[in-house]
Amino acid sequence: METPRGEGGDAVNASDQGPSVEAQLRAVPPHALVATATRLLAERFGARETTILLADYGLTVLQPVTRLPNTGDPVSAHDGPAGTAFTTQAPVVEVTADPDTQQVHLPMSVRGDRLGVLSVRVPANAADPRTVLRLGDFATALGHEVVTAGRDTDLYLIARRTRRLTLAAEMQWQLLPGRGCARDEYVIGAHLEPAYTIGGDNFDWSTGADHLTLTVTDGMGQGIEASLLTSLAVGALRNARRAGIGLADQACLADQAVFSQYGGKVYASTLLLRFDLGTGKVCAVDAGSPQLYRQRGATIERVELEAQLPLGMFEETQYEEQTFQVEAGDRLVVISTGVHGTRSATGEVFGEGALRQILGATRQSSPQEAARSVVAGLMEHVGDKGLGSDAAVVCLDWNGREGG
Numbered sequence: 001m002e003t004p005r006g007e008g009g010d011a012v013n014a015s016d017q018g019p020s021v022e023a024q025l026r027a028v029p030p031h032a033l034v035a036t037a038t039r040l041l042a043e044r045f046g047a048r049e050t051t052i053l054l055a056d057y058g059l060t061v062l063q064p065v066t067r068l069p070n071t072g073d074p075v076s077a078h079d080g081p082a083g084t085a086f087t088t089q090a091p092v093v094e095v096t097a098d099p100d101t102q103q104v105h106l107p108m109s110v111r112g113d114r115l116g117v118l119s120v121r122v123p124a125n126a127a128d129p130r131t132v133l134r135l136g137d138f139a140t141a142l143g144h145e146v147v148t149a150g151r152d153t154d155l156y157l158i159a160r161r162t163r164r165l166t167l168a169a170e171m172q173w174q175l176l177p178g179r180g181c182a183r184d185e186y187v188i189g190a191h192l193e194p195a196y197t198i199g200g201d202n203f204d205w206s207t208g209a210d211h212l213t214l215t216v217t218d219g220m221g222q223g224i225e226a227s228l229l230t231s232l233a234v235g236a237l238r239n240a241r242r243a244g245i246g247l248a249d250q251a252c253l254a255d256q257a258v259f260s261q262y263g264g265k266v267y268a269s270t271l272l273l274r275f276d277l278g279t280g281k282v283c284a285v286d287a288g289s290p291q292l293y294r295q296r297g298a299t300i301e302r303v304e305l306e307a308q309l310p311l312g313m314f315e316e317t318q319y320e321e322q323t324f325q326v327e328a329g330d331r332l333v334v335i336s337t338g339v340h341g342t343r344s345a346t347g348e349v350f351g352e353g354a355l356r357q358i359l360g361a362t363r364q365s366s367p368q369e370a371a372r373s374v375v376a377g378l379m380e381h382v383g384d385k386g387l388g389s390d391a392a393v394v395c396l397d398w399n400g401r402e403g404g
Contacts, residue, residue, distance in 0.1 A: 022141045030149035030156075034065055037142050041120055045135065048101060049121035052142070053082055054160045055114060057173065057195040059372055062086060062116055065159045074162070081105045082117045087369055089114065091132050102127040106139040108146070112182025112189075114368055115143050161196075168199045168227035175231055177204055180368050185277045185401055186212060189368030190394040193375045194387050200226030200268075201336050201390035202234050206241060212275040213241060216290045216334045216394055220266045220310075226390075233258055233268035233311050247274045251285045251311065251319040258312025267310040271334060280326045280400050285319050287311055290392075291340050293355070295331040295363065300356050303332075328400040331367070333359060338391035339378055350381050367395035 019027075021040055028036045034052055041047035053062035053075065061074035062082055076083045081094040085105035094103040104127055106118045118139040122131070146156050165173070172192075181188040190203045200219030205212065215237055219230030236254035245253065251272060258268055269288020276282075284292075286305035294303050303324060309317050326332065335355070342350045358377045362370040371393040378391055 021138055022144075025141060025145045026148075030153040033142070033145055033149055037118075037138075041135075041138065045120065045131065046123050046126055047120045048123075051119040052108070052116065052146075053119060054116040054146075054156060055086065056160050056162050057165070057169075058162070058193065059179075059191065059195075061162065063159055063162070065156070082119055085117050086114060087366075089366065091136055093127050093132065096121070100124055104132060104135055106132075106136050108139045108143040109180075110140070110143045110147050110178075112187055113147075113178035113180040115146060118142060163196055166197045166199075166223070168224045169195070169197055171224075171227045171231060172198045172200075172202060175202060175204075175234055177206075181205055181207065183207060183277075185399055186275070187367050187397045187399075188214070188394065189366060189371045190392070191368075191371040191375045193379065193391050198390050199223050200230045201338060201392035202230050203334075203392055203394045204234055204238070206238075210277050212277060213247070214273045214275070214334075214394065214396065216271045216336060216392060218269045218289060218336045218338070218390070218392070220268065222389070225266075229258070229262070229266055229268055229312075232261060233270065237270070237272070246321070247272050247283050247285055248319045248321045251287050251308075252317065255287070255309075255311045255313075255317045255319070256315070259315050262312055264313055264315070267312040269310045269337065271305075273334075275326070275398075278401050280328075280398065282324050282326055283321045284324065285321055287319060289337040289341075291335050293333045293335070293359070294326070295333065295359055296327065296329070298360075300359055302352070326398045326400075328398065330398045331359075331363070331370070332396045332398065333370070333374070334392075334394040334396075335374065336390065336392040338387065338389040339374065339393060342378060342382060342387065342389065342391070348381075350378055354378075354381060367397050371395040 038050040041050050052065040059077055062077050063074050064072040066072045077086050081092045082105045085092040085107050089107045092105045096103050101121050102124050104120050108115045108118050179190050192198050199222045202217045205214045217233055219226040233254055236257035237250055240250040240253040271290040272285040274283040284305055287308050288310035292303040305322055308319055358374050362373045374393045375391055
């Protein structure tokens with residue numbers, strides 16, 4: 001059964017003496033995080049068994065991290081107690097065959113980016129709501145350290161893999177900011193397929209005090225060539241953004257960088273969006289083929305933007321911004337060409353009809369699950385044929401600011 005999360009809650013070490021959990025996790029080398037977490041959970045919660053499960057790149061299974069870099073048998077990322085904790089992002093308490101213990105499954109996420117699940121077997125009398133809240137704080141602290149450790153070790157990246165990544169996919173996953181991001185004003189969820197062979201599709205975002213910039217890029221071609229092209233385009237967009245340049249000029253400078261390198265032989269299609277967090281005003285530059293949909297109440301409509309040239313097609317292309325408005329409760333969905341342009345084995349285009357059906361069915365799901373469901377529907381559409389091109393979906397739920 002699920003244990004609802006109450007308001008407030010203790011810090012991880014509120015009633016414990018000595019260094020905090022966060023401090024102890026930070027103090028150990030990256031490879032020792034699993035052993036240290038196991039020890040701390042035993043000391044502070046009487047845990048008899050601890051398992052850290054990390055979501056694989058395709059978000060299909062949760063990989064148990066045991067003897068790094070090896071992992072045990074995976075479990076579903078969508079079914080069962082652990083899968084439910086992952087998809088709902090809520091603690092799940094499982095009644096075990098042993099009447100003296102219960103298994104608590106806790107989502108492990110960092111600022112809206114879902115990493116996996118922490119499963120802890122504790123004494124039955126220790127699985128009360130107050131303790132579950134504290135275990136949830138522990139899982140969050142551990143998630144932050146796993147992300148930080150990823151800068152210094154490959155262990156946790158390897159543990160996420162069900163098979164080897166292609167070189168192009170390796171480059172693309174390193175380029176991505178994550179698969180989710182959450183603030184009071186918005187929640188973002190994103191998904192890519194084929195996860196282990198992705199080449200040219202990318203999504204990126206950056207948030208500040210008053211603005212959010214979101215881009216979806218589709219580099220022409222496949223494999224390593226597409227990955228190199230997309231890396232250049234995304235790097236140029238980031239460089240311009242970090243120089244404080246406006247959205248249209250970001251596209252102009254990235255366009256120049258791509259054309260300078262490839263001379264118009266290849267190009268990158270990009271959609272750039274910049275949200276004013278206080279007002280909900282969105283500035284947009286549509287430089288290519290990614291499509292944008294808005295779900296407001298029961299209505300799903302495509303946001304029609306002026307189609308401008310992809311990055312790098314011609315020298316010194318000038319781009320112009322357009323604006324539209326989002327309201328609290330809106331859901332925006334961006335899909336790459338590999339989604340809206342994909343055909344089944346019988347030649348049927350995935351198209352708006354299937355997309356609208358999936359978006360309608362997932363309206364109450366989180367943005368992360370909605371994005372994954374769109375890609376899952378696309379893969380079901382193509383069947384055994386498999387995806388012939390990369391597919392990227394980014395879903396954003398807009399909450400806005402009070403009084404905005």
